[in-house]
Amino acid sequence: MDLTMSADQRDLRAGLRDYLQGTWTPDRLRAAAETPALDRGDWSGLAGLGVFGLTVPEAAGGMGLGLVDAAIVFEELGRALVPGPLVATFLAAGPVPGADDGGAVVTSLDLRDPVLVAEHLDSATHVVAVGDDGLHLWPAEALVAEPAPAPLDPLTPVSRVKTPPVAGERIGSAADAAGWRLRGAVLTSALQVGVAQGALDLAVRYAGERTQFGRVIGSFQAVKHLLADSLVRVDLARAAVWAAALTVDDPEAGDPGEAASAAKVLADDAASQGGRCCVQVHGGMGFTWEVLAHLYLKRAWLQETCFGQADEHARHLAEAL
Amino acid sequence: MDLRLSDRELAFRDRLRAWLADVLPTLPPPPDRDDWPARRRYDTAWQRLLFEAGYAGVDWPAEHGGLGASPTEQLIFLEETARARAPYVGANFVGLLHAGPTLIVEGTDEQRARHLPRILRGEEVWCQGFSEPDAGSDLASLRTGAVRDGDHYVVNGRKVWTSHAEVADYCELLVRTDPGAPRHQGITWLILPMDTPGVQVRPLRTVVGSSEFSELVLDDVRVPVANRVGAENDGWRVAMVTFSFERGTAFIGDVIESRNILAELAAVARATPGRDGGTLWDDAALRRDAGRLAAEVTGLWALIQKNVSEASAGMIPVQGASVFKLRFTENRQRIADLAAHVLGRAALAMGDPAGGRVVEDRVNTLSFTIAAGTSQIQKNILAERALGLPKEPRWT
Numbered sequence: 001m002d003l004t005m006s007a008d009q010r011d012l013r014a015g016l017r018d019y020l021q022g023t024w025t026p027d028r029l030r031a032a033a034e035t036p037a038l039d040r041g042d043w044s045g046l047a048g049l050g051v052f053g054l055t056v057p058e059a060a061g062g063m064g065l066g067l068v069d070a071a072i073v074f075e076e077l078g079r080a081l082v083p084g085p086l087v088a089t090f091l092a093a094g095p096v097p098g099a100d101d102g103g104a105v106v107t108s109l110d111l112r113d114p115v116l117v118a119e120h121l122d123s124a125t126h127v128v129a130v131g132d133d134g135l136h137l138w139p140a141e142a143l144v145a146e147p148a149p150a151p152l153d154p155l156t157p158v159s160r161v162k163t164p165p166v167a168g169e170r171i172g173s174a175a176d177a178a179g180w181r182l183r184g185a186v187l188t189s190a191l192q193v194g195v196a197q198g199a200l201d202l203a204v205r206y207a208g209e210r211t212q213f214g215r216v217i218g219s220f221q222a223v224k225h226l227l228a229d230s231l232v233r234v235d236l237a238r239a240a241v242w243a244a245a246l247t248v249d250d251p252e253a254g255d256p257g258e259a260a261s262a263a264k265v266l267a268d269d270a271a272s273q274g275g276r277c278c279v280q281v282h283g284g285m286g287f288t289w290e291v292l293a294h295l296y297l298k299r300a301w302l303q304e305t306c307f308g309q310a311d312e313h314a315r316h317l318a319e320a321l
Numbered sequence: 322m323d324l325r326l327s328d329r330e331l332a333f334r335d336r337l338r339a340w341l342a343d344v345l346p347t348l349p350p351p352p353d354r355d356d357w358p359a360r361r362r363y364d365t366a367w368q369r370l371l372f373e374a375g376y377a378g379v380d381w382p383a384e385h386g387g388l389g390a391s392p393t394e395q396l397i398f399l400e401e402t403a404r405a406r407a408p409y410v411g412a413n414f415v416g417l418l419h420a421g422p423t424l425i426v427e428g429t430d431e432q433r434a435r436h437l438p439r440i441l442r443g444e445e446v447w448c449q450g451f452s453e454p455d456a457g458s459d460l461a462s463l464r465t466g467a468v469r470d471g472d473h474y475v476v477n478g479r480k481v482w483t484s485h486a487e488v489a490d491y492c493e494l495l496v497r498t499d500p501g502a503p504r505h506q507g508i509t510w511l512i513l514p515m516d517t518p519g520v521q522v523r524p525l526r527t528v529v530g531s532s533e534f535s536e537l538v539l540d541d542v543r544v545p546v547a548n549r550v551g552a553e554n555d556g557w558r559v560a561m562v563t564f565s566f567e568r569g570t571a572f573i574g575d576v577i578e579s580r581n582i583l584a585e586l587a588a589v590a591r592a593t594p595g596r597d598g599g600t601l602w603d604d605a606a607l608r609r610d611a612g613r614l615a616a617e618v619t620g621l622w623a624l625i626q627k628n629v630s631e632a633s634a635g636m637i638p639v640q641g642a643s644v645f646k647l648r649f650t651e652n653r654q655r656i657a658d659l660a661a662h663v664l665g666r667a668a669l670a671m672g673d674p675a676g677g678r679v680v681e682d683r684v685n686t687l688s689f690t691i692a693a694g695t696s697q698i699q700k701n702i703l704a705e706r707a708l709g710l711p712k713e714p715r716w717t
Contacts, residue, residue, distance in 0.1 A: 002630050003623070003626045004634050227704055228708070231708060240616070314609045314616060318611045
């Protein structure tokens, strides 16, 4: 039993973190919030780092790593607020040609959702529809959808799907669809942990600089305890996400469905509450477009709706009691 | 990273399981919670059984009579004994988890030889004399004084929250030996024999209704200088060593119990008719709330595994211990609240077979967010040590 990062995993994280710090600077995020179309150069950059092919076997051109390595990578992507249909493209690597090398941008729809909304449809090349009967693939232009003029997360354009297409190319069985949902829940949880950590880092930095009443506000217990609460939520969620990723790869270690549901419940909570905390600690500045706090919270709210909402996962966990 | 146990750890677990399956059915029923002499007999008899089977002092180094188990084996021990509902460490808590480990690190050879084997065999019960009426979270403000008189210290003062004081043989005692020094530099750690003249034990009745701990009144109590652990006026550092043993593992078994209470809650709700037909469990909001608490319990277990992994790698999981304590204690209180809501008016009597255990747990767990560092102190620790925020203005 070992739930600490290996030297390789720390290197993987450090390399990606360096790249993302250089690429997704605060100014770049602000600019992208105005013109959110994906830059295919960025997408190829992520693919070049192996982000989408991490768990694809080495014989098939991937890195042959485990889902927990992907969780470490996706936490960094979430922390940097990298936009794009990252989880769907990752999951499509293999069944959809080009997904692993950056040649394809794959977005997805879960046909169980009562309201069908596609992310980044204008930038996408493919859409994977996840149904209880299996996985279906469409070319992105086959989807009739209406773009929303003001998406909640400024970096994530969304389009309301009017009529789902009837048939596409079937690329996976019902079991593959279940696996897609399971791995998607774990990776979305990892993104949420990253969002929570990024929001906490930003809030801690501000609390250590902003002075009121002659003291930095981070020296007041009222502010400290808000931040400590965020830290507790993010640490708990991270442990749950790692355990879930390991359990999905090794079902003898536990029940993958329960582990993934627990991770999603805790990670959604860490991200949305962490985003709120970040806005609150920034005070009036936290309510401005200029300060990035709102981007963390809005991304958290977006990702809460992906791969099962927390309440749904909680009821799933209750069934096992 | 992986979640699997090694072959050696699996063998350790299987041996322990087999032993527990043999020995637990032979135990007498647990004593009444207010019968302290009987509780001491029960807890120390269990410790003796552990000793004879080679499981005493699981986390103690082998050269001091312990098992010298790895952090993962310690986790297995706590998990398996909790799952099997083996007796709690009880009256042996301070000896095994505080005083013994402190003596191992800081004691003299004589002190170790005198106390360690007896603690392991369940022959010696310890209590803790740290907190005072005016020194709780601010422990360094303690005022119980000790004045040197030849080869003795003469101690006067009061201590509170002393569990097992009525039946303890020794007390780990913090006293002020230099009132003129800066607060952290005038404290000394002493071994107090509880039968010394001048030691008076006054049981305090807790909100549970029982006397879980006492107040100690110390009136001209003479403690041999040979009973000092560490140097005179170096007791604060020794106490920090003591505390480092407290945080991290103390609540592991309780997480198993949290899961058990959740499962019982679900079973009761499934069996209880609802007002609108069906059962209480048909209420989606109840299932959502129970599921959220279950997610937290799962996350807490992962956090334990992470903390234990860090300990195995030679790291000290300080941040992980505070995070765990904060979230575990709050989660358990919310579980007890939810269980009480399910029981409704069946939750109005303690000891009632229907739900008395849960009712008592709901009251008893009020102490969880207070004892061993309140939640507010834990948040200060995290904010200052993990997040690097400026210290609260304090006396130095």
